[in-house]
Amino acid sequence: MRYPFPVGKSDFIQGDEAVARAAILAGCRFYAGYPITPASEIFEAMALYMPLVDGVSIQMEDEIASIAAIIGASWAGAKAMTATSGPGFSLMQENLGYAIMTETPIVVVNMMRGGPSTGQPTFPAQGDIMQAIWGTHGDHMLIVLSPSTVQEAFDFTIRAFNLAEKYRTPVVLLGDAELAHMRERVYIPNPDEIEITYRKLPRNEEEAKLPFGDPHGDGVPPMPIFGKGYRTYVTGLTHDEHGRPRTVEPEVHQRLISRIFRKILDHRDEIISYETFELDDAEIAIISTGIVSRSAIRAVKILRERGVKAGLLKLHTIWPFDFEVIEELAERVRKIYVPEMNMGQLYHLVREGANGKADVELIAKIGGEVHTPMEIAERVVG
Amino acid sequence: MMYLKSAYEIRDKYMRKDMLPTIFCPGCGIGSALQFTLRAIDDLGLNQDEIVWVSGIGCSSRVPGFVNFDGLHTTHGRALAFATGIKLTNPDLRIIAFMGDGDAAAIGGNHLIHAIRRNLDVTVILINNFTYGMTGGQVAPTTLKGLRGTTAPYGQFENPFDIAQLAVSAGANYVARWSVFNYLQGMNSIKKALQKEGFTLVEFLSPCPVSFGRRNRMKTSPELLRWYQKITVPLAKAKKMKPEELEGKIVIGEFVDRDRPGLVREYEAYKKRAKKMMGWEE
Numbered sequence: 272m273r274y275p276f277p278v279g280k281s282d283f284i285q286g287d288e289a290v291a292r293a294a295i296l297a298g299c300r301f302y303a304g305y306p307i308t309p310a311s312e313i314f315e316a317m318a319l320y321m322p323l324v325d326g327v328s329i330q331m332e333d334e335i336a337s338i339a340a341i342i343g344a345s346w347a348g349a350k351a352m353t354a355t356s357g358p359g360f361s362l363m364q365e366n367l368g369y370a371i372m373t374e375t376p377i378v379v380v381n382m383m384r385g386g387p388s389t390g391q392p393t394f395p396a397q398g399d400i401m402q403a404i405w406g407t408h409g410d411h412m413l414i415v416l417s418p419s420t421v422q423e424a425f426d427f428t429i430r431a432f433n434l435a436e437k438y439r440t441p442v443v444l445l446g447d448a449e450l451a452h453m454r455e456r457v458y459i460p461n462p463d464e465i466e467i468t469y470r471k472l473p474r475n476e477e478e479a480k481l482p483f484g485d486p487h488g489d490g491v492p493p494m495p496i497f498g499k500g501y502r503t504y505v506t507g508l509t510h511d512e513h514g515r516p517r518t519v520e521p522e523v524h525q526r527l528i529s530r531i532f533r534k535i536l537d538h539r540d541e542i543i544s545y546e547t548f549e550l551d552d553a554e555i556a557i558i559s560t561g562i563v564s565r566s567a568i569r570a571v572k573i574l575r576e577r578g579v580k581a582g583l584l585k586l587h588t589i590w591p592f593d594f595e596v597i598e599e600l601a602e603r604v605r606k607i608y609v610p611e612m613n614m615g616q617l618y619h620l621v622r623e624g625a626n627g628k629a630d631v632e633l634i635a636k637i638g639g640e641v642h643t644p645m646e647i648a649e650r651v652v653g
Numbered sequence: 654m655m656y657l658k659s660a661y662e663i664r665d666k667y668m669r670k671d672m673l674p675t676i677f678c679p680g681c682g683i684g685s686a687l688q689f690t691l692r693a694i695d696d697l698g699l700n701q702d703e704i705v706w707v708s709g710i711g712c713s714s715r716v717p718g719f720v721n722f723d724g725l726h727t728t729h730g731r732a733l734a735f736a737t738g739i740k741l742t743n744p745d746l747r748i749i750a751f752m753g754d755g756d757a758a759a760i761g762g763n764h765l766i767h768a769i770r771r772n773l774d775v776t777v778i779l780i781n782n783f784t785y786g787m788t789g790g791q792v793a794p795t796t797l798k799g800l801r802g803t804t805a806p807y808g809q810f811e812n813p814f815d816i817a818q819l820a821v822s823a824g825a826n827y828v829a830r831w832s833v834f835n836y837l838q839g840m841n842s843i844k845k846a847l848q849k850e851g852f853t854l855v856e857f858l859s860p861c862p863v864s865f866g867r868r869n870r871m872k873t874s875p876e877l878l879r880w881y882q883k884i885t886v887p888l889a890k891a892k893k894m895k896p897e898e899l900e901g902k903i904v905i906g907e908f909v910d911r912d913r914p915g916l917v918r919e920y921e922a923y924k925k926r927a928k929k930m931m932g933w934e935e
Contacts, residue, residue, distance in 0.1 A: 275931070301742055323933060329741065329920075332764060332767040336763075336764055337734075339728070339731045339734035339764075340737045340738035340741075342735060342738065343707075343736060343737065343738025343742070344742040346738075347705075347738065347742035347743040348742060366731065369727065497723040498702070498723065498746050502722055505726065508726070515718075
């Protein structure tokens with residue numbers, strides 16, 4: 272297979288470009304999008320690459336149509352992605368819920384910018400953390416990943432596709448305007464160096480009849496994609512194991528939604544990932560995600576130089592959330608600081624995890640500039 | 654003879670037994686349009702496993718759940734956007750979109766005109782009952798002036814959309830409109846539409862006695878069908894009529910039948926061009 276960019280070597284590229292290349296290497300062959308700052312470069316890269324790898328890249332009339340098209344593509348058998356920023360992400364929420372309800376593997380990238388509304392189109396923010404988790408209506412479960420470097424943008428995009436396919440779920444990749452437009456050295460691996468997952472397909476007629484059942488006991492049903500003669504019916508209405516609408520039976524709804532929660536929560540150990548820096552003997556913990564983690568790492572170094580035993584927990588998966596690891600940490604540190612580029616979102620999750628066992632303090636910053644390491648360090652020193 | 658098969662035979666071949674009975678009210682016209690579509694598929698001998706039915710939300714959007722095909726019952730108004738993804742991913746699949754007038758022309762209006770502009774290869778069966786049936790009879794973008802709905806209880810004060818004309822202007826390859834009373838013409842139009850590349854649309858005026866007729870002094874389906882006979886004018890006759898004579902009338906017939914390249918063919922050519930421009934192919 273020929274790729275439209277160099278593989279097996281490093282390159283100096285933007286976060287957006289890294290997401291696009293990773294998607295192609297992960298097997299994504301359908302992209303639908305709508306122009307928006309700061310995610311347009313993902314679309315532009317996909318537009319350049321997709322026709323060359325026999326994939327599809329299409330500009331839709333809006334973001335609602337973009338996510339709709341990728342869900343359709345996924346049911347036709349393609350790995351599919353769309354990318355946007357806050358305003359477009361808001362428009363996608365209804366169909367994001369549809370993808371959750373119909374257990375459709377898709378990847379949705381949100382390169383966050385300052386909001387609400389049109390806000391600060393070219394400036395980074397982390398104001399969509401809660402929206403990524405809770406934006407669509409009703410009880411739902413999905414996976415949210417959050418990269419902090421261009422290399423992570425690449426790696427997490429591949430991971431996003433693998434998790435989406437493995438658990439038949441939408442995965443949100445939550446970046447920001449800084450990461451989207453920043454250029455860094457990235458290693459683009461050879462395809463044979465990458466582990467790639469494709470969704471479970473039905474092995475026989477029996478399994479194909481249970482597109483929303485649990486024939487393997489892991490909560491993840493095989494996906495009878497269209498055109499294979501399975502005659503699958505897919506609906507956003509509450510449905511039984513066969514896909515038949517059953518909207519007035521409480522137990523059917525309970526069974527379906529519980530399984531959608533279970534298929535992800537039962538595999539939390541595999542889905543959740545984080546990194547720690549100097550955390551083993553830390554008395555002060557900083558917990559961060561995304562772009563702010565870069566400053567937080569430096570802040571830990573500054574604090575250590577000044578004799579403060581600080582450490583960092585850098586979250587890669589922000590949903591499902593690892594409340595346990597926060598509680599364990601809260602038991603052994605004096606205080607937890609949460610620097611984030613919003614008025615306090617991750618902070619609330621951390622506080623719930625800390626469960627009163629340590630003080631949790633928010634270091635909020637909005638306006639479009641990432642915290643400087645000194646800003647974080649000075650708050651810790653007081 | 655063409656239409657020898659009984660309705661039972663068509664039902665047993667194409668409907669999901671475990672999903673019956675349908676949710677449709679007595680006198681509803683959706684069943685008729687569905688039967689025309691299934692008979693058209695049967696007459697053409699199309700492969701059941703190469704057709705995907707898509708829909709949005711509303712009474713007519715429940716149709717894909719009753720037929721034994723692959724089906725995607727999506728969100729309100731968005732069926733054609735989902736269809737775009739299916740068709741471009743697997744061009745061998747033929748797509749039938751069952752849509753209501755509110756679904757297609759109000760919340761999904763933008764998707765409709767853009768799907769037509771792209772000439773997406775899809776056949777739309779559009780059920781126009783002038784109302785939101787499922788939610789209980791609110792006015793729709795098709796409701797004729799003066800007709801009543803629960804959200805314009807004193808009579809609609811807005812102008813209606815002519816969906817078929819909209820489709821013609823936006824560039825569809827085939828557009829026809831009939832009432833479900835026009836059994837043969839309707840079925841033949843669907844057959845034509847299903848054989849064509851690009852965007853094809855067959856609109857049906859379809860009775861909704863329960864949510865619409867009841868509020869407009871037409872409590873039964875026959876009354877609504879008689880009303881259709883009164884307000885519809887065949888295209889050939891309409892061409893000879895003055896605009897003022899056509900006031901309040903709905904023209905029926907075949908509005909366009911042309912062969913512009915569909916989206917799939919255009920994208921295939923685009924891929925070739927891309928590879929050529931990048932020197933990947935001669």
